[in-house]
Amino acid sequence: MAEGYTSSEGGSASRRALDESGKLYTQMKSHIATSGQLDRHGFPRPGGAANRAHFLESEWLNITKVSPCKSNEFNNSTHKKCRRCKKDFTIETPDRVTGGQCTYHHGRCWNNIWKCCGKQEGSRGCTTAGTHVHDDNMRDPSGYVTTVIKPTPENGNPGMYAIDCEMSYTINGLELTSVCIVDHNLKTVYHSYVKPDSRMLDYNTIHSGVTERDLQGVSTTLKDVQNFMLETFSKDTILIGHSLESDFVALKLIHETVVDTSLMYPHPRGLPFKSALRTLAEKHLRLYIQRGTHDSKEDAVACMKLAIAKVRRQSFSSGRGSSARGGRNRGLENFLLDFF
Structure with missing residues (x-):
């Protein structure tokens, strides 16, 4: 595993870590959401014009209620219906x-x-x-940024990152107030509170974990977060999360290389039902999250662990994982617990 090696172990260890990283990326590619899934789940899609997104106009989204907003229309008037x-x-x-x-x-x-x-x-x-409060801005097509094609690294891994965002209610609607990004080694590469563009109405603390004190003195803006993402991600970077459509809308990000844990682990009853992230973490990882104050890093790490566990289980079941950890024959669950 990449996180198992340090610079003190020399160049060969670093090369093995890079090889493992590329292998994990290749395995993860089989779980990338299709264009149809991105459309049906309400992801912001390329709009044909600079800095603008397009949302699928379909009754399917309203019937199943899987999209981050209950309407396909952008209500820019002063007359609102409380969310x-x-x-x-x-x-x-x-x-x-x-x-x-x-x-x-x-x-x-x-x-x-x-x-x-x-x-x-x-x-x-x-x-x-x-x-x-309202969330009418979630169908505002303006202000979006799009990831671009970049040269592929030698190890074949353009990056894998898990994202979790928190939003609070402002005059404009739901705005980004916290974001955390972790890499496949579970290392935090970006974690910041974010200053909203308009006056705060409700911090939404019970769901976001964000408080008035958290945002005091914060100067980071949505544009700052977008600049970091464009510098760090390429079009081929795999972004991982749970119901990522809401995060992408909050980030105003158009990106099509997505692994969504709500799709990797579908609800037993099918759509429109989705398993909660805490349910999946407890069931598949024996990991208990969201038991106190909401923590965006905790959620991002849980998403990355769930995604990696899925591909490791597949590798283990097919026999490729049987030689892991020095060839010892042990159960899959112990293997995964050791991995994390």
Whole structure:
């Protein structure tokens, strides 16, 4: 494994690490999402014009509710419908939002029961916020950047990175407020809070983990994050994550070489259901995440581990992994636990 070697072990160890990296990239390629999957799951797609994205116009997205936004239309008006409680409200000025307080359920509704409070579907919300919020900007096609073709490295690995983003509600909608990127060695290559472009309405802390204190003094902007991605990624870099369409919309990134753990590990009941990342991590890695304050690095690492575990399991099952760890004959689960 690449993370098993250090510079002190000499050039041959470095070359072996590079070879392993290229091999892992080749194995991971079989799980890259197809163009059809990117379309159906609401990924931003090349729009035919500079800095603009295109979203599939299909009732399929609304019926299955797998896209990051419940509408294919970009609502740029001041009249909004609250993302949480569904009440109408108006943004009169950047400093004034009508409609009063928002009472809503912050958890998921499963089998007609809200997980946040155990109440029946249709019951009054269990959480109260000071204002209504919207996510209409998630269908804004402007401001996107696109990864480009770059020369392929000697080891054949243009890079594999896992991404997790957090968003908070502003006057403009849902905006990026935190991003973490880790490489295939689980090393953090980028981790930053991000200053939104407009006034904050709700930090969305219960889901994002981002607080007012976290953003104090932060100067990093979305443009700074985009510049880092364009410098680091190429068109062939494999980006890994869970329901990455939402992350790409938050990053305003168009990229087509994607491995999505929600597709690698489909829900037993099929679409529109998707297994939660914490469920997959616990089931396939014996890894328990999201048990306290939300951590974007924890989620990014979990996604990378899930993706690597998938290809390692395939390699192990086909017999290529039987000689791993000095040829000792051991169970697959122990092999994976040792790997991580």
